[in-house]
Amino acid sequence: MAKELETKETAVLGEQAGKYELTEEQKTLRQERILKQVARELELPLGKVRASVGLLDEGNTIPFIARYRKEMTGELDETQLRDIEERLQYLRNLEDRKLEVIRLIDEQGKLTAELKGAIEQAVKLQEVEDLYRPYRQKRKTRASVAKERGLEPLAVWIMTQPRQGSLEREAAAYIYPDKQVNTAEDAIQGASDIIAENLADDAKIRAWVRRFTQEQGIVGTEAKDAGVESVYEMYYAYQEPIRRLPPHRTLAINRGEREEVLKVRLEVPSERIHDYIAKQTIRGESIVKSTLLLVIEDAYKRLIAPSIEREVRGELTEKAEEHAIRIFAENLRNLLLQAPIKGKVVLGVDPAFRTGCKLAVVDETGKMLYIDVVYPTAPHNKVAEAETKVKAAIEKYGVELIVIGNGTASRETEQFIASLIAKIKARKLQYLIVNEAGASVYSASKLAAEEFPALDVAERSAISIARRLQDPLAELVKIEPKAIGVGQYQHDVAQKHLEEGLKAVVESAVNHVGVDLNTASPSLLSYVSGINGTIAKNIVKFREENGKFKDRKQLQKVPRLGAKTFEQCVGFMRVSEGASPLDNTPIHPESYEVVDRLFRELKLDLGKLGSQELKEKLQHADTEALAAKLDVGVPTLRDIMDSLLKPGRDPREELPLPIFRTDVLQIEDLTPGMQLQGTVRNVIDFGAFVDIGIKNDGLVHISQLSDTFVKHPMDVVSVGDTVTVWVLNVDLKKGRVGLTMKNPSKS
Template structure:
């Protein structure tokens, strides 16, 4: 498929202009990254955003793989001398891989089947007779094929073999497969039942013990739930469908009017559907449902991860981080406002040691010695006991210190990693974990990029989806978030730099090595001297790298160096100098720019000028600072304190298809069901909330025995 034809198809699918798609594909083929295209090639793409460009990229990859498969299938059929002009045209016009595979099915090399054995017995002509004859005698014709040497000892055996051939032939017809698949998707009922004597200790899947729902209406999270229960051996699952309409259609298409073998053919068609087509289609339908559910689960995980990565940083404060535990004690790490480790120790305020007074004395001394402003407590084992200890201690000290519960998912993965070992070779795993907990409060993005995104755990059924697709999607989210925020090249770790547009792991290491050898970078142009950072990489990455307090104030903005000439022209027309950027006078003049006429005068596009103006109005701005700040606390909430209707504030920790989990300060997060999020209809919780949002909720119901709390975001009337 040529690029133009492919661009037309993608444009139609994604409801875009052909030119937009064509130019985007051209940029991708030249090696441009998605963040670079979205930010710095808006005139070429018609201001497509990252998600639209990613969609184009994925469709291009799919269609090119489809073309490769088409060529392979055509070659394989041609080698059998069975390729016709019509068949080749049908294969080449297919727009889905499933269509290609359906067309190839009759020619695929099969294992020995009942039909192939019947053909070996010479029964294929009898099958042809049954399908076409309008006169004659079926039994007499079958007698002609009786042959004891070939194992055909009766007319019944001859007819049985012929029916097997017909059944397989019908099952292999692309139109039959396609129609039955569509019919099953529209009319099928997914039915689940609990296997007898199979344990389900906590009755996790109780609602599915006797359950049925139309295939077309199965929600993604329910599909993944029943799939998991099936894998665990708890449920038996099948897709029920009324076979009568299928058989009626097969008979209309396959049995000619006036056929003398109608009864025999009906038996063959019923066998074809029930033995060959239905089981295969059921597998395909189940696979399609799973694929759809996985796409949704991955989308939710990706959206949650993006919001988690883009949570507002708490800069400029010294943090004391606690990694709670019982037997081994709570590891304590104090880190300064830049994330530098100041001191580590261990205290034992929790059982079995319960050395509360000693722990209070040690932690209080650290608070005083380092002027600690915030205590970050990991939300793992012994978290709530440690929280109670912290709240009690804060009541007894003079300093104004708050605490916050930090999601420590993935901290243990990082602390045991090679990277953590290189950062803190003299510390043990738990001490490194405490540092990670504190740092992810100060700058979530910079710390979380050190962890495999799958280990962060914000989503639903993440272990039940295609791990390859999940990895690709999460990788894209991390890259998008890093490039959206921008990276200070003089403080960033290799872990963060490797997610910058166009930068490989080795180049990231080289950037840091050059910084450590020669000192801080003073200008973006100095990065051209970094080994293996060539012209193409420089073009792709440089706009996302920041240099604060450098030789050129523009190096601390998202403005690409290729636009510096236009910026100087703009400043000249406004009577400004680069040194005045950020002043109130400069902001006033920049706000008054007539964008379209100025863009024409400077010889640049309107989208590029708009981005330049936004960058000059707020140089050095971190877009995360406009988001919700973390919710700090000074006292503990107990589930015993909760009453129906009580108003609380909490932090959204996770979002799933059916609602959002909100941390209100209890051991377990409370659930706001999707039906309790808005008085208007919403399709998904993401329409209302994001991970990290601070929300007002009201207690709906409390199950103290199971530690569960139902919340609502609808204010009591």
């Protein structure tokens, strides 16, 4: 069937010879071919792919499709939908590039049926570019100069590989003193340059050399100055096969080269490449064989090798970046979805030495109650004064938790807070050190200035630190995702791709949790399905001017929020204590009628929402039979029933809470074998960093994560996990701690 489709499409293209605007029939054939390729690559049923692409092309967002169009897609999840979207875009771009290349070559009068067919059958963009390479406009080269000097006929004659005659005698006919071809040797050299460039531009040769380099090549690195100490010392005399080079090492090597600490080279068995090109080029014995062998060596060394090396290293970098972005994205998602600490008055502390520790007390809803600054650390050491101020704030506002940022002076500040907690017996106080990455970025942003115009940057930071414990998601969405420190070489990857990938993660997390329409900030609202920054601000402005939203329908009155946007976003909006209890669930208003029929079937009224009676009836219901009776899809009914069982539930509430502390642990207190509880702060390719309550997080190397083989740390741990660890080793000089998750008592 696929071959018939290609034949038909080719025939249609043939009828349109010389025209490069696709007809409707051509577009349909192209779309069908792309859909089949996406389905084949991702190993998904064609019907599911076709339905998903149709929904995407209609402007539906991935969170909306994944949640509310499960019957149409066969319950594909967000990851599968994003994979479809990514491959669809690539293949559409590929087809567009094919048409463009065919047009460009045809305009030069050099398009043959064979070449056109090769371009049309290419499955990668690199293949298309290889085929186009000989026809691409080049800057001045040795070959182009030789052609200008009239030496192309000599190159053609050499490639006939004559068995008799004399190359020097033939070349003598091409001596043109006025064109700087003064000798036969000059002519032979010019013709050789033309042949070398032709070999370098040959698509088949380039594809083989590229593949061979990837399979057999070795990456070697050395120091520009071995006497200089740096973080790249392990790469001062290092080599590894290209095919086994892990992504994080690729990015580390790239950074070392960019910082001019390392020199990088690719080592490839060039003799085997020469032999391959010779087999493709030389046809037995001839009078020009020795010349062609020299040309082949020159073509590879001067033209092919540098170009292929750039391409191979570029591909290594691209794959490493994609991997790094995936790691960052997964860590970010887990960080955003950490359990919120609700119903607590929190004191946030932004530590510092010279400028003092900024204090901010926020109430249970995150509203700022108090701002101040104290100087308990060096060089001021005003401990008594600081104790008086902090104790007064704790008593006055009923503070229950203290959150300290992990920046400069965090350990000194922690000692001060722990000491103070020990002195306050009347209240049950605990503290926590949080990763403050991005707090300073938010504090200096336009958004923070609009939210707290009367405060300085550091004071805003203290508020952010306090709030990110109460609701990590709501606070962290205010920060540029790449500034949140849970990545791996995030500053070394293509920033546009990083931003796109991380935005998708934040969007997914926000829509997974849902947002309170009456409290959500513009930052949070802007990540809701279908909502952009302008509409988010309009929602908040409407709320300020008209009071709290009483129901979801009021969204339709918000300026610029049209019918399509309403459809996309409304299911992810929550209105607590509104006119309809269903408005505080993930149930889409388009399904409210189904809920009404369901309650009638169960012989209950909507007032029973959340009751034990409803739960029992839903738990004993036959979902498939009920779906048929209610004329609704089983996946949709299943989601409706889950939402009715736990109305208003925050999915993050089931996650483990962070570890709270009351006393300080010093690195000097640690001894090998000591058992501790910790929180996973970051997961990278070679292990996980765990906060055990000391200044620097300890590292659990991948080899220490489990007694069984671990392919990647993310298979075992995630950001936010609470884990039991044992101390392996302590380096007091470098402030490093090695940890293990293998129980020593079982070894």
